Amino acid sequence: MSSNRPTQGALCSNDSTTEGKPNGMDLTETPLLARETLHERFEVTEEFGFVSECPLTTLPEYFQPWTDIANNLQQLVLQKKIREAVEKLPLIDHNKLTTKAEWITAHMILAHIAQGYVWQNGEEGIPKVLPKSIAVPFHACSEYLQIPANMNNFNGVLVNWKLKDCNKAVNVENLDRITTLIGGDDEVWFFMVALMVEKKFGPALYAIADAQQAVSCQDDKKLESALRVIETAVHEMEEQLKRMKEGNDPSKFYDVIRPCLAGWNDPVFKKRGVDGLIYEGVSEKPISLPGGTSAESTTLSTLDAALGISHRPEDEIICEDFKKYMPPKHRELLIAVTKGPSIRKYVLTKRNPDLDAAYNGCLEAVKLFRNTHLQLVARYVIVPSRRNTSGQGRVFVGTGGTGFMQFLKGLRDSTLQAFIRKDPTDENFGIDGRKSSITSYRLLATAGVISVFGIACLAFFRKCR
Numbered sequence: 274m275s276s277n278r279p280t281q282g283a284l285c286s287n288d289s290t291t292e293g294k295p296n297g298m299d300l301t302e303t304p305l306l307a308r309e310t311l312h313e314r315f316e317v318t319e320e321f322g323f324v325s326e327c328p329l330t331t332l333p334e335y336f337q338p339w340t341d342i343a344n345n346l347q348q349l350v351l352q353k354k355i356r357e358a359v360e361k362l363p364l365i366d367h368n369k370l371t372t373k374a375e376w377i378t379a380h381m382i383l384a385h386i387a388q389g390y391v392w393q394n395g396e397e398g399i400p401k402v403l404p405k406s407i408a409v410p411f412h413a414c415s416e417y418l419q420i421p422a423n424m425n426n427f428n429g430v431l432v433n434w435k436l437k438d439c440n441k442a443v444n445v446e447n448l449d450r451i452t453t454l455i456g457g458d459d460e461v462w463f464f465m466v467a468l469m470v471e472k473k474f475g476p477a478l479y480a481i482a483d484a485q486q487a488v489s490c491q492d493d494k495k496l497e498s499a500l501r502v503i504e505t506a507v508h509e510m511e512e513q514l515k516r517m518k519e520g521n522d523p524s525k526f527y528d529v530i531r532p533c534l535a536g537w538n539d540p541v542f543k544k545r546g547v548d549g550l551i552y553e554g555v556s557e558k559p560i561s562l563p564g565g566t567s568a569e570s571t572t573l574s575t576l577d578a579a580l581g582i583s584h585r586p587e588d589e590i591i592c593e594d595f596k597k598y599m600p601p602k603h604r605e606l607l608i609a610v611t612k613g614p615s616i617r618k619y620v621l622t623k624r625n626p627d628l629d630a631a632y633n634g635c636l637e638a639v640k641l642f643r644n645t646h647l648q649l650v651a652r653y654v655i656v657p658s659r660r661n662t663s664g665q666g667r668v669f670v671g672t673g674g675t676g677f678m679q680f681l682k683g684l685r686d687s688t689l690q691a692f693i694r695k696d697p698t699d700e701n702f703g704i705d706g707r708k709s710s711i712t713s714y715r716l717l718a719t720a721g722v723i724s725v726f727g728i729a730c731l732a733f734f735r736k737c738r
């Protein structure tokens with residue numbers, strides 16, 4: 274344990290930490306999170322969660338050639354002139370970026386220019402090479418920030434926002450993006466809903482630290498109230514998610530916004546016999562990177578880790594891959610939560626009905642979030658894809674590159690599996706002893722089989738008569 278990390282004893286209000294540990298829990302070597310140090314250690318806040326509190330909106334004048342393209346990106350792409358503009362760009366010295374905030378803003382601007390450059394002509398005319406005027410500084414920013422040189426949740430959402438009116442509240446109506454792609458107001462709404470979901474996670478993050486401390490101190494009251502804070506926060510995240518349909522039209526999203534978010538691992542690259550994009554001046558081999566996706570958000574992974582929700586191994590592999598695109602400090606926080614005292618094991622060991630209910634309340638909130646998210650995916654991807662017949666029978670691939678429906682349903686189902694059941698012999702009982710939807714699906718399936726069998730018998734008997 275590092276010296277600046279609080280020890281369990283120092284954080285417990287009672288001194289019960291040395292005796293009567295719940296069975297099977299060795300807490301002595303567990304690194305503890307403390308709300309007091311979360312900001313300093315992991316660059317998060319209770320008010321904004323993983324969202325950067327005050328992103329830098331402009332770069333110094335020296336970088337004006339980048340800013341000029343970024344500020345006119347929509348027009349340049351729509352007029353198919355962005356490639357020309359990028360090819361005329363001089364190679365600007367990225368070492369003139371001084372503060373971390375400047376490196377972050379540069380990474381964000383360059384990521385958006387690269388997206389515009391690649392997708393200007395849609396699937397038809399993808400380039401093989403990203404010119405060095407973008408590739409070299411983009412790669413340098415990526416090295417400096419230790420985050421890949423692609424569009425991701427970090428540069429798409431967490432650091433890419435500003436208030437329309439600084440005197441008004443932070444809500445989706447009062448938010449704008451610093452750098453945009455080509456989707457206009459719908460695109461801003463899409464990203465700012467994602468930002469609000471991230472922001473609402475802030476209180477949950479701090480409550481997770483409280484909850485793990487409560488476990489290590491065996492303070493059931495403190496644990497219960499921390500779990501209630503997590504539950505409320507996740508409900509608020511879901512409320513924000515539901516607002517997506519107010520300002521983001523599904524056709525606009527499917528036809529305009531989503532294609533422009535795709536990465537260089539998109540199947541269309543493979544179809545043309547290339548395995549990614551050559552970053553001129555960086556690598557002679559193509560680099561295959563995914564596009565922007567909120568699946569790289571640290572929020573849900575942190576909830577999974579804190580609540581002990583474990584996924585199918587095949588889904589776990591995909592989740593692991595998304596972690597590569599999280600900022601390093603946020604990834605460290607996720608690891609710390611994973612290694613922290615297990616809230617789930619503690620609740621299971623205690624068999625305290627109030628704790629069971631509070632823990633299940635959190636799972637219910639996560640389940641509802643994932644269900645609402647699945648509905649969004651159906652509305653914004655599956656339904657619009659059916660308009661053109663060529664989309665039928667297609668395996669859907671996310672902007673992050675996953676075949677996603679099975680994956681997303683798998684995550685929702687493992688959330689259901691984690692409920693603490695009143696009857697431990699029944700695998701599928703959900704909150705308060707209600708049958709979970711997995712059980713309902715099974716019942717439906719059984720009913721379906723019985724009906725088909727019945728109809729077949731009826732037909733057979735009719736024929737025999």
Ligand code: HEM
Pocket residue numbers: 463466467470471514517526566567568569570572573574643646649650653654670671672673674675677681684
């Ligand atoms: C139109 C709205 C949205 C669509 C169509 C959509 C689509 C998808 C897709 C296809 C995936 C699978 C992974 C991949 O990208 O390849 C995914 C995963 C994910 N998305 Fe979204 N998404 C939307 C909005 C959001 C928002 C606003 C958030 C908020 C942070 C979000 C959070 C997540 C998370 C956390 C995952 C990982 C799966 C999980 O943990 O449940 N999504 N999304």
